[in-house]
Amino acid sequence: MNTTIATATRTPVLAARRLVKTYGHVIGLDGVDLELYAGEVLAIIGDNGAGKTTLIKCLTGAEIPDEGELELDGKPVRFRRPQDAREAGIETVYQSLAVSPALDVAANMFLGREVRRSGALGSVLRMVDTKQMRARARAELTELGITTLQDVTVPIENLSGGQRQAVAVARAAAFGSKVVVLDEPTAALGVRESNQVLDLIKRLRDRGVPVILISHNMPHVFEVADRIHVQRLGKRAATITPQSHSMTDAVAIMTGAMKG
């Protein structure tokens, strides 16, 4: 198994050990290890059903693994719910996007962490500060260069698939202070929007926030990833780098044609 030497002695920001997750008779994860180091983009690739989504769900509290441990900065952690991971600074764009269709863009970006009005209106009447949340949502989208989406008061259901994905990505980027996890964030995006997300991933890394990126798009993976975790049949088949392996090699490991 190939591991970059430079990272071997550092403590991972997020690490998973021997994760096992079964759904009845279906084995989603079969003892998976994963390390995410500071300042890197870790891509996860693998065929459909290889367990990529299950893996990141176990990392982010969306699923509770049957066995195995998680470590954040070397300390053991347990995420029982998605908000446990969120509170630890881990933001996720799930493959299903996890947006509420009837709520508007700004409400979705701040869902579960609404900003209250200052003074008695906020503390006694518990009023939310819609104006401030809208302004911040707008600023965040502008910063990401998402220009197709300037009206943050439209309900999510009136947006295209790509625009919805942009909202979910913007939300994760805005609040991810420790780790950002993206499960196929460019699946519904056009060329220009995909490139914006790739730029965003690089900027997050440069800001010091490591990123986990699941993608089926090999050129994208090879463009942004520092290391690539290859998932196969519920197990980690290998961890490679764009320097050590070619795209053809990566696909061969994914399909089992080549040993990692």
Next chain:
Amino acid sequence: MTTVRAILHRYPAVSPAIVLVVSVIVFGLINGRFLAPTNLSLITQQVAVIGALGIAETLVILTAGIDLSVGSAMVLSSIVIGNAATGMGMPGPVALLVGLAVGLATGVLNGLLVTRLNLPPFIVTLGTLSIFTALTLLVSSGATVQGDAMPSILTWTGLTVSVLGVDITYGVLITLLLYVVVSFALARTAWGRHVYAAGDDKEAARLTGIRVSGVLLSVYLVAGAIVGITAWIQIGRDFGASPNAATDANLSVITAVVIGGTSLFGGRGNVWGTLLGALIVGVFRNGLALAGLDVLYQTLAVGILVIVAVSIDQWIRKVRK
């Protein structure tokens, strides 16, 4: 047509508002007495109980649930209040608090069954509907408690004040106050947004860090509190507590919510629509009665209204799918 649909989609209360205005004008033209202050006063009183229960029902339906038991829970609470004050001789305010507690308990029971046992709300409330009805008969032994046997605080909700020449009962005012409070909470607090999110897409809400079962439980709790308060309004309206009161309330309430544009699929609608829905049903029943039509035509009209309202909801929801 698509812009009309988009507007209705964004403001679901628009269509019931139009229906209400048109029906008031039409009934006013058919019979001059319809718009007389005494008749308007009567309509508000007829609508107050269903209107108040409609708030509880709207909350539950917004979470993509349904509550078949609100009417019988309310009757149970009113019977407990009446019997606590007379048979058990409790002071009025204490009897009232006991009734409120019973209302709250009905909500907690429904909420726990839905969230802890993961049962569908339809099944849970179908069961509790029977349970509450049976308890009502058990507590009351089938007897009505007359208003004049009760402490006056319990029938206070039936007293009136004159507003612009129309006699409005305190019960009606309490109902309106409940509307203001709950609509504020739904539109302006994080809790309200979580109610919509939980009803819209449960899994998405969970993944964004909302404790969906906590939100659901809080909704049933609030619904229970409203049921308890409505029992007080009901005692004032009927000047007494009867086990046979409001027999059609369970379904009338759902009718009001549906006509008011709140979607049975959850996540869409608001309480003001329900108030309009309750008023539409009240206006139709009253107007048709004044026009000399038999009760059967009122019931027929309400049935047609429901089906039209649900069809409109389906049509509106096709804006983007």
